[in-house]
Amino acid sequence: MSVDVTAEEKVAAGGRLQGTKGSSGGHSTGKIGAYLLLSALALFALIPFSWLLLAAFDSDASISVEVPKAWTLGNFTNLFANEDGVRLMANSLIYAGGATIILVVVTTLAGYALSRYDFRGRRVLMLGILLTRVIPPTATIAPLYVIATDLGFLNTYHGVILILAAIEAPLALWIMKGFFDTVPIEIEEAAWVDGANRLQAAFRVVLPLAGPGVGAGALIAFIGAWNEFLIPLVLISDQDKIPISIGLFRAWVSYTQVDWGFLAALAIIYVIPAVVFYALARRALQASLAGGLAGT
């Protein structure tokens, strides 16, 4: 069976311990150079955000980076006082929240089954699901639009929610399965002995233990759905149902009539959940990207 994330952490922690033991003297020029390089990279990573942070608090913002002449929270109060602003935020929450709920239910079930039951074709199924991960909406957007039209999914919350959930499903499923693998089967077996049936054991014993994993899967799914741009761009034409990503785009494209301060404030509100959830789920994300879906 696969090595799990916990194992990866042990390796990382081991590295840390060894590091502390290792010599920290010498190489001082090298270290200064390294820190300079790190700082340069950090600047590179951060500078683009300067506009966002300044413009959002500027009462007279433009597209350029400027220190506000008059600082204000007005852009944020506008955002929450303005019907359009609130609607954009609510819509994004509906799409991402809805997709997350569906995804958690669906992939918890499937992840559990794939982790606990051995059946013919299981391996092929797992790899097949993984292969679907490489299908980007970009490639299938034209048929997706036609299918959504036929299903009556255009301009509906549930249509977009289901499609967003599907896009995130393969990755989430693998993550969930990885976490169920970390819960020793003995714990479950003990519950059976105590008279719980299989399902009861799964829900009462395994699910709580795999909880953090389910949470990580949920966060990753939420981030994916929250950020999605192409799907709502094509499937949602009703101005009242567009999420923040499309709202930002529409505003930016109309260019001459843009209220930059409002836009920056909206972008900041939009960034916060993405960044916070990202930070919370970073470990799992890192693992999912570094290939070892479940660690080294």
Place this chain on the structure above:
Amino acid sequence: MASTSKRHLRRPALTLALALAVIAVTAACTADSGGGSGGPVELTLLDHQEPRVELLKKLLPQFEQDMEEQGKKISVELLEGPAEDTQFATKLTLDYNSGNAPDVASFGNSSTVDFATSGFLLDLTPMTEEWTDWDEHFYEQLREELVQPDGKTYAVPREAQIVQLFYRKDVLQSDGISTAQPQSWDDLLDRMTQVTRKSGEPSLLFPAGEAWGGGTFFEGFIHLMLGTGSSLYDAEESKWIVASPGLTAVLTYYESLTEAGVMPVDPLLNPEPWVPTKYEAFPKGDLVATTCGTWCWIFDWGPEGAAPIDGLFKKVSTWEFPTENGDDTFVWGSSGWVWAISADTENPEEAWELVKWLASGDFMAQNAVTVGAASPRDDLRNVPPYSDYDFLIDAERQLPKARSFVALPGTDKIVQAVGEATEQVITGRMSGEEAAEFLAERATELLGEENVKSL
């Protein structure tokens, strides 16, 4: 190595995520409910771009009231599409395709052909025949332009856009150069060459090159092309004419303009070429003539425009476009935007009432001044606020002798070929004749052998 906790996730985070999700779905359910009841007929009306939408917001209650006085209960829900034109065209097409289209929509007339042949629009021919205003008051030129290849009318003009040559009366007068209407291309070139000799600056702008995008075609090239005896499209054979004496003449004229130094070549090669030309050189008086539409009076050089000119009406005036041979000067005149009804509408009669209301009286007069266009009908000259805008009314008077070119399938390809060919000429890489050959080749390549012919 991480500064955060070694645990994957703390429980509260999970709870928070789930709580958010629950709220979201609850919200989704409530947001989806609601809906129609009995009572008035509900129409949807789709428009885009802020000034237009704001105007509708302001005036639509008047429509509802007018209808109520006639004993009709109609309420209109105004929908706002994306401001940018391409995005709007995409949205509207997708809406029409999926049966989500608004009852009434407004769009640029260039889309009418596509929408009509696709079966998206309601045939308005029977309605216009019964509407006496149509024949009596709408300019024939615009009505004919709206008749589709199948002989039917699917849209009603919202405004008339008129493009002319705007020139600096003050500069010409102080230079002692005639301000009379130039009749031929040569006439125009002579005068502009004189100006350039004096100032040392380029004096005449017909947009050209690739940087201006579609403007090279619609704000430059086409106003010369319409002044030749050649046509760009053979409607009978449904083929583009990609080589003709007229085409060669136009490109050769671009060559003459460039050689004489009257063409602002450098600005044309830069991104946003309209800034150094229309917004800088023209207000300054270096550039003395440029193509521009009625909207330029307001949005370009008006007091609140992009580059205001003080005493605009004293300094700037308009000419019609001269022609190759000097026989018959003309202006460009065309339905800018139109009103159309969806073929799927459940309330065609009420929708038609709305279109009629939008295409007459108060609304049309206000719309014209809001977007800086002429009225497409001849009975609004005394209707305020339009009655106060002499320059729009003057433009309107020229409509009977207007020419235009209605976009056809493949127009985008011709636009591209023209952009590339004119760029070759103004950069001096090709002569007019060489560029004409190049244009024919490029257009054939882009449109396909079977869709083009040569004269």
Place this chain on the structure above:
Amino acid sequence: MRRVDGWRDRLTVMAFLAPALILIGVFLVWPALWALYQSFTNRALTGLTAMNPSFVGLDNYTRLLADADFYASLLRTVTFVFFSAIVGQTLFAFLIAYLMANRPGWRLRAVPVFAVIFVLPLAVPETVAALTWASMVNGTESGLINRMIGVLGAGPIQWLQDYAMETVTIVNIWRGLSFAMVLFIAALEGVPRDVLEASMVDGASAWQQLRRVTIPLLRPQILTFLMLTTITTFGIFGLVYFLTRGGPGNATEIIGIYIYNQAFQFFEIGYGSAAGVLLLAILLGLGTYYVRLMRDQV
């Protein structure tokens, strides 16, 4: 893990798997198959064929293979992937990570602090990333980058006009580079210390150590990351579309934008699907290799 045995187990497994499989099947697999089917039709959203599409055989593909714009778009995409995913996010990120990672006799205490910052570019939604960069590369004199080069007496440069593809590539490197670095640092620090020490005892130089020990040990992770980032970069749409909508002209029309434009600007669904199928073929090719790398984890 236990073997499925008896109808009860079978039913449970099926019931547990069904929702996920239906979701993936209907919205991921079916559209891919539908793309293939549709690519043989002249389905369009406007024009005479809008109402009744017909079967046109390989027409879309022959047209696609004769379309200079398509080739240009494909070449652009490959270049984009090469420089942003392979050179920027993998090669470059790995090298920096190698310099930074703790190893015997070398430890940078502040790396975790930087790691927090490095997560940001990837954590923000692509639309926001694009928006912030739109401000950075604004072509007027007040654009931040133009102000910086203005100090040196250069510019102002219209980045998104004159260097659009370069700019977009850099934005994408920015987005992935620092996080990739964090990943690689974690992987490098996971290399067992005794192995490294053994090679040092053998007198291997740093370069030899990297080539003969570290890289072979980390090969699976590096390859998997490389495959994933390559695949994702091929599928990029929003970041570039937001910034340039494929322009100016076609200068930044990467394959995703090409497909979108064919389908939703020119409304040729059949033709757009054909282009989508070719992209799918590329990605499934890469994907198969990726799945092979992951095979042992099942």
